[in-house]
Amino acid sequence: MNQGKLCLSVGAAVISADEVVAEPCQILIRDGRIEAVWRGGTTPAQIPVEYVRVQRPRAVAIPGLVNCHGHAAMTLLRGAGDDLPLQRWLEERIFPLEARLTGEAVYWGTLLACWEMIRSGTTCFTDMYMWMDDAARAVAESGLRGVLSWGIAASDPAGIDRAVATSRAFADRWHRAADGRITVTLGPHAPYTCSPECLRRVAELSAELNLPIQIHLSETWREVEECRAQFGRSPIAHALATGLLERPVLAAHCVHVDDDDIRILREKDVRVAHNPQSNLKLASGVAPVPKLLAEGVTVGLGTDGAASNNNLDMFEELRLAATLHKGVSGDATAVPAADALAMATSAGARAVFLPPGHGTLQPGAAADLVLLDLDSPHLTPGDNLVSDIVYAAGADDVTDVYVAGRCLLSNRELTTLDAERIRYEVRRIRQAMGAPGGA
Template identity: 40%
Template sequence: MSVPREVDLLIEARWVVPVEPHGVVLEDHAVAVDGGSIVAVLPTAEARAACAPRERVALGEHALIPGLVNAHTHNPMTLLRGLADDLPLMVWLRQHIWPVEGRVLGPEFVRDGVELAIAEMLRGGTTCCNENYFFPDVAAATYRRAGFRATVGLPLIEFPSAWAKSRDEYFERALAVHDDFRGDALIGTAFAPHAPYTVSDQAFERVRMLADQLDVPVHLHLHETAHEVEEAKRETGLRPLQRMQQLGIVNDRLIAVHMTQLTDAEIALCAEEGVSVVHCPESNLKLASGFCPAEKLRRAGVNLALGTDGCASNNDLDMFGEMRTAALLAKGVAGDASAFDAAATLHAATLGGARTLGLADRIGSIAPGKRADLAAVRLDPLETQPLYHVVSQLVYATGRQQVSDVWIDGRRQLADRALTGLDADALRAKARAWRERVAAIGG
């Protein structure tokens, strides 16, 4: 008789949804974790015989899924949740958000906003995000301190901010942050030029060169609104994606966010060049920005991810809500009830996001050799009964409040809905203090 293998953790679940293979649900399975890595996925009876865990977690009526990947966020803006609702994008941005940020933006704002966002994401089953905001050094340090996985954007924009005063300073500070977190187990970096309408050709050319040299992604708002595209055509004679192609930005490092205005030729270009598209349906709906043709992109072979965008325009970081909205919206846009089905939607929220960030070999599915970024979801509440199809239920009927437990790198971050490393009362007090400060400046 073979001796059971000692492992750190054995999670036994009623259902394991590995995402790879596509659409598969494993009933009465267990995931063995050691050293933060998944070492086996086995039927529960076999796992009990094969493993000697230091800790065993039994999830009798749960689905165990890969941790969700929020592929586009501005998480410090969680502190601006609900500040200027029901306004068009450019009015919202230029007349409300940017002026308020000009008064409050700094390291303390970023730290406190990121901490609040981490708590919200963990309680909703999200274990990784793609951050895009100022003071990336503070954001990265905050994510690392909390044990949260993140790709942190290195911001670039043509006007001065509290983070940098000139184009050269943006690049200098970006490279310093990249060097500080090079090789970190949880924190990666990406260049984050804001958008084609706020970044010059010269800056984009420098981004392309550095992204190639450093092998990091480029995280870019692109084709977000019809107004953006029409304005670009008037000013440059080119649609923004065409301009990016001429500047060498359109390749397999590009993370193109929003993409609500696309021709069939542009979709084909994205597929050919290996571009990843991040679909942010709820933010696009709330700002009336347009509809990303998610099903057309998927059928063309473009890698799709999902993002919430920031709390100032969503107004939450709820990836379960985002999945449901993405699936329903895709059907309406495509005129096809079979479009963007539940399995494809869950894929976009997990492995699609991991591929977008260059992390598909580490996270995004439940497989031996990958890191143990996992979320347990209760499926026995009355609201998810009766249960016929687990993946459909996760996408169409499950709320984020049904997430009970979360692990990142094998470390339990949420235990029966309780945060293990963050003080909820302290976070609440900080959020209320920021509310008073922002309200006092007329926000």
């Protein structure tokens, strides 16, 4: 149901992290964009008759959440390798299972991720994985917005040529597809899985196709040490030296960064995806987010894959981003609620290279929005909506989700996906994959 003209009557609206309408209002949506937000009640005469009306007087509308880093089909590996450090987790559990993935598996795993994200209020997500045509097909069917990369891990000339050709073909097929909801980016996995020549070639391709890049940088201390030993510089200085940072780059993690790294991130306008839960679970550390924000670096929030989180619930990341940095710094003013909400919405949209206006409910912005049940006990009395959303709300409060004005969740019911079928297929596929060490 793609409604051209829609009028959403809600009890309140968070236009952006800095602007709240704490009274009933009418959100007019036209051709996938927010047309206007009218404050106060309304009479039929005020709203043109051709607008389809949706009454949600007990809901607060917020901009859809933007998940800035993840590997969607890793939902298939949820719970497959807990309580291990990153390198053992990858080598002993994740890589053996990933070797058994097929296009069909990635399709159903991505659909599961889409279901989970729609249910928890995410309207746009970032994905870096394999079998990406199948992932893109799932995104197209789900109605979500996706920023998709075919993961690149290559060091020898033939491998680099192959990876570049794969990404180029993927971009040809999917960039701006699904009514413009899909953005293709280039996805060199990390400096420790891509040679300097590979990073250089990716930068070249990025310039040629005018596509942004996403990469993991400085996730663990071990990565930084090994990069310094091998190249005599930090992963971020290394990315700079290869020319990668001359292009628009979204860097996931940036946990172990020093002042020189932060200066480079700022000067090159590198966007950072902060993944607090994944970094905690893999014991990678805590990114210096207050410092990054103070330096003016654009920071968005991400869940990372479901095997290292283990869910795709952005409300958890939101709350963790707003509390974790207070705990580690001893400063209760660190990452205030509005900053955290901006990271999950407007700054997140900027971080994943969406056009200006995304991640807000301002007129002209894409109509990507989420309704939360204002009657939930933990959202009562509801006097400070930004605080409530960051410190009290949860995925279960999400009742309705719209992307580009199209309803993907209506009164907690999926409108684009068949949940029963997804659950069945994912269980079947996961069972056939076997245990990490098994046959």
